[in-house]
Amino acid sequence: MKLHLRGHHLLCLKGFQGYGYDESFTENMTEVNAMRKSENATVTLTNSPDDICRACPNLKNGLCVDEAENSRIIRMDNEVLKKLDIEKEYDAQELFEKIDELFNSKESVSEICFNCRWHEKCLFYQKLSNNR
Numbered sequence: 001m002k003l004h005l006r007g008h009h010l011l012c013l014k015g016f017q018g019y020g021y022d023e024s025f026t027e028n029m030t031e032v033n034a035m036r037k038s039e040n041a042t043v044t045l046t047n048s049p050d051d052i053c054r055a056c057p058n059l060k061n062g063l064c065v066d067e068a069e070n071s072r073i074i075r076m077d078n079e080v081l082k083k084l085d086i087e088k089e090y091d092a093q094e095l096f097e098k099i100d101e102l103f104n105s106k107e108s109v110s111e112i113c114f115n116c117r118w119h120e121k122c123l124f125y126q127k128l129s130n131n132r
């Protein structure tokens with residue numbers, strides 16, 4: 001199965017523990033999170049609406065909330081994508097292992113996660129915080 005994911009969602013998926021904006025968002029994210037762990041799943045990368053955004057109540061006319069918020073989200077995506085190959089179709093399990101290697105300290109996610117409202121619910125961010 002093929003997943004299409006925006007850069008910063010690679011970190012969100014690692015930290016996901018069942019919280020979301022509404023029921024359909026959470027159901028979809030739970031499915032995507034299960035898919036990315038399955039054998040033979042592949043991931044292509046983007047900095048635009050993806051397989052998680054498609055069930056999100058914040059997605060309006062192809063933008064996350066509004067122009068300003070959308071620009072902020074794209075900057076977060078690009079912070080992740082600049083360390084990866086956006087042209088490549090990744091094996092999902094290898095990609096998420098690579099994410100663990102690339103983002104292994106609180107500093108490494110400072111431009112991506114510091115202003116996120118899900119800090120306290122995010123297992124990935126909490127783990128990096130506790131490693132300090």
Ligand code: SF4
Pocket residue numbers: 049052053056057058059063064065073
């Ligand atoms: S639309 Fe925005 S808030 Fe919703 S999943 Fe996509 S990036 Fe996140």
